[in-house]
Amino acid sequence: MSFSAGVAAFGVNDSEILPMLEKIDHALYRAKADGRDQVRMAAQSSVS
Amino acid sequence: MNKLGLRTYSGLPVSVGEDSRWVLAFLRQHRESPHDAVDVAYMGLIADWLGNALHQSAQKELLQRIALTDPLTGLPTGARPRSDCKSERARTPRDGHGFALALVDLDHFKMVNDRYGHAVGDEVLKAAARRFESGMREGDWVARWGGEEFLFVLHGSTVEEAASVMERLASQAVRRRSRPVLAPFP
Numbered sequence: 001m002s003f004s005a006g007v008a009a010f011g012v013n014d015s016e017i018l019p020m021l022e023k024i025d026h027a028l029y030r031a032k033a034d035g036r037d038q039v040r041m042a043a044q045s046s047v048s
Numbered sequence: 049m050n051k052l053g054l055r056t057y058s059g060l061p062v063s064v065g066e067d068s069r070w071v072l073a074f075l076r077q078h079r080e081s082p083h084d085a086v087d088v089a090y091m092g093l094i095a096d097w098l099g100n101a102l103h104q105s106a107q108k109e110l111l112q113r114i115a116l117t118d119p120l121t122g123l124p125t126g127a128r129p130r131s132d133c134k135s136e137r138a139r140t141p142r143d144g145h146g147f148a149l150a151l152v153d154l155d156h157f158k159m160v161n162d163r164y165g166h167a168v169g170d171e172v173l174k175a176a177a178r179r180f181e182s183g184m185r186e187g188d189w190v191a192r193w194g195g196e197e198f199l200f201v202l203h204g205s206t207v208e209e210a211a212s213v214m215e216r217l218a219s220q221a222v223r224r225r226s227r228p229v230l231a232p233f234p
Binding site: 001002003004005006007008009010011012014015016017020021024025027028032036037038039041042 | 137144148176215
């Protein structure tokens with residue numbers, strides 16, 4: 001069985017966990033929308 | 049009430065734990081004498097039974113809500129991965145490195161459940177959980193985020209590294225997929 005994944009990194013300068021969870025959720029949504037069975041990286045935050 | 053021919057009413061308090069806001073009503077069509085002692089005793093039993101049943105189901109719900117381990121997969125779940133994420137975040141400055149989060153969703157899981165039933169769906173979840181756990185490095189962890197979603201925390205990983213870990217897990221998933229066996233027809 002295949003899976004789709006959204007991935008994001010939490011840097012030393014990041015402070016809030018909630019926006020991270022939203023990012024991976026969004027990345028996962030894109031992986032699903034683009035046909036599933038793939039890994040999508042969340043956009044990196046511009047301030048890190 | 050009159051239309052239905054209901055003429056007498058008895059109300060019994062129902063205690064659900066500490067809460068006794070509830071009343072169980074018994075309505076009767078007869079007009080004669082109020083309920084006799086045996087009736088009252090039965091009504092009391094029914095009210096107690098109902099109160100206990102409601103209390104138990106409320107407690108079960110509460111327990112499930114605060115349950116920290118998923119009984120199916122044995123992975124942390126519910127409030128635990130959420131609070132663990134916060135602790136990871138708090139540790140980040142001390143550790144001097146960040147971490148990566150990955151949210152995984154099994155493809156076509158709903159279809160598997162619909163077509164083969166929930167027992168098969170549960171087996172798929174268990175197998176996925178075992179595979180994910182065995183693919184983790186020491187110190188990293190995976191949780192059942194909900195439904196067919198799993199959350200991974202990978203320490204000291206950049207987003208690219210985390211993505212390649214996930215790609216590797218995904219390729220194992222494909223390689224282990226069972227293929228039909230071709231055998232000569234007798």
